[in-house]
Amino acid sequence: MTRCAVFGTGSWGTAFAMILADAGCEVSLWGRRQELVDVVNTTHENPDYLPGVRLSDAITATTDPAVALAGAEFAVLAVPSQTLRQNLGAWAPLLEPGTVLVSLMKGIELGTAKRMSEVIAEVAGVGPERVAVVSGPNLAREIANRQPAATVVACSDEVVAKRLQTACHTPYFRPYTNTDVVGCELGGAVKNVIGLAVGMADGMGLGDNTKATLITRGLAETTRLGAALGADPYTFAGLAGMGDLVATCSSPLSRNHTFGTNLGRGMTLAQAVAATSQTAEGVKSCESVLDLARRSGVDMPIVEAVVDVVHNGRPTQEVLAALMARSAKPERR
Numbered sequence: 001m002t003r004c005a006v007f008g009t010g011s012w013g014t015a016f017a018m019i020l021a022d023a024g025c026e027v028s029l030w031g032r033r034q035e036l037v038d039v040v041n042t043t044h045e046n047p048d049y050l051p052g053v054r055l056s057d058a059i060t061a062t063t064d065p066a067v068a069l070a071g072a073e074f075a076v077l078a079v080p081s082q083t084l085r086q087n088l089g090a091w092a093p094l095l096e097p098g099t100v101l102v103s104l105m106k107g108i109e110l111g112t113a114k115r116m117s118e119v120i121a122e123v124a125g126v127g128p129e130r131v132a133v134v135s136g137p138n139l140a141r142e143i144a145n146r147q148p149a150a151t152v153v154a155c156s157d158e159v160v161a162k163r164l165q166t167a168c169h170t171p172y173f174r175p176y177t178n179t180d181v182v183g184c185e186l187g188g189a190v191k192n193v194i195g196l197a198v199g200m201a202d203g204m205g206l207g208d209n210t211k212a213t214l215i216t217r218g219l220a221e222t223t224r225l226g227a228a229l230g231a232d233p234y235t236f237a238g239l240a241g242m243g244d245l246v247a248t249c250s251s252p253l254s255r256n257h258t259f260g261t262n263l264g265r266g267m268t269l270a271q272a273v274a275a276t277s278q279t280a281e282g283v284k285s286c287e288s289v290l291d292l293a294r295r296s297g298v299d300m301p302i303v304e305a306v307v308d309v310v311h312n313g314r315p316t317q318e319v320l321a322a323l324m325a326r327s328a329k330p331e332r333r
């Protein structure tokens with residue numbers, strides 16, 4: 001039986017543990033709070049993040065990373081992106097040779113502008129064949145309700161991607177393999193920023209033309225960034241690109257979308273943060289995505305506009321007017 005460790009008892013870590021168990025794996029779920037770990041083990045439920053969802057008996061929770069990692073073929077990482085470096089620093093010495101590290105995270109590191117797979121390779125000292133990424137339109141709550149969804153499992157080593165595909169394939173969760181790790185990660189991280197922008201438009205009471213424009217031009221700037229960083233542009237037309245962007249920008253379940261809506265309705269950053277109990281990665285990653293774009297010489301006006309609203313306190317109306325006032329351009333450049 002395939003053994004997996006999942007780090008993070010939040011909504012996606014817990015839902016992904018459920019997928020792995022439903023696919024026939026034995027799962028050890030690491031959480032940092034003993035109290036929640038005990039509740040998961042005794043009630044087979046995670047009331048803090050997925051209340052009402054019965055978790056398989058094949059999932060046991062622990063606060064001990066060594067217990068979680070013992071015999072694990074896959075170590076799945078589902079903590080907030082900005083905490084990965086510190087957390088993985090503590091877990092890496094416990095890794096067994098051959099364990100594949102799998103990122104579920106959709107953020108870019110502040111300060112370094114590194115993707116999560118780059119942070120993993122650096123901190124754990126492993127080669128690209130031991131780093132994989134899962135990214136796609138995967139709102140945790142829908143998946144926890146076992147509603148059908150697809151995703152992409154990406155690894156530069158296709159054999160590893162196929163092993164992970166088998167480990168997480170269930171009747172309701174359909175993983176496709178891809179070797180474009182860069183494209184899949186950028187799709188996941190940048191869609192959160194575009195989700196904030198579309199949420200702002202929603203909060204401002206704007207309609208579907210505005211939102212479709214932000215989604216489509218958001219995808220155009222994501223693809224530009226990806227092309228500059230060596231990604232396959234077609235990845236952005238797939239599940240980890242357009243697929244995730246559509247899910248995030250349409251769903252009230254998306255934390256990034258909801259956060260943007262709150263800002264669009266006039267909340268301050270502090271008020272929107274106070275209204276959000278879960279991780280909205282785009283709030284921090286809009287700055288690191290912009291940093292990455294600047295380092296790569298890529299123009300990302302929507303990301304820049306989001307940074308202006310979220311971190312520079314510029315009013316949404318003013319930022320939107322500035323976006324519309326940019327010089328006229330060809331659609332493709």
Ligand SMILES: NC(=O)C1=CN([C@@H]2O[C@H](COP(=O)(O)OP(=O)(O)OC[C@H]3O[C@@H](n4cnc5c(N)ncnc54)[C@H](OP(=O)(O)O)[C@@H]3O)[C@@H](O)[C@H]2O)C=CC1
Pocket residue numbers: 008009010011012013014031032033048049078079080081083087104105106107138139140141277278279281
């Ligand atoms: N939720 C979703 O639908 C999806 C999320 N993702 C991505 O998955 C990643 C994880 O997000 P998600 O599960 O949703 O987040 P949640 O906000 O639901 O949960 C966050 C988890 O991380 C833990 N945590 C918070 N801070 C730290 C820290 N400093 N050190 C260790 N653990 C910490 C929390 O523990 P505690 O409860 O103790 O605070 C909790 O278990 C993100 O990158 C997100 O973008 C990707 C696809 C879908």
Ligand SMILES: O=C(CO)COP(=O)(O)O
Pocket residue numbers: 106136137138139140192195244247248253254255256257279280281
């Ligand atoms: O990544 C997600 C869906 O694929 C979840 O989006 P949010 O983090 O905005 O909730």
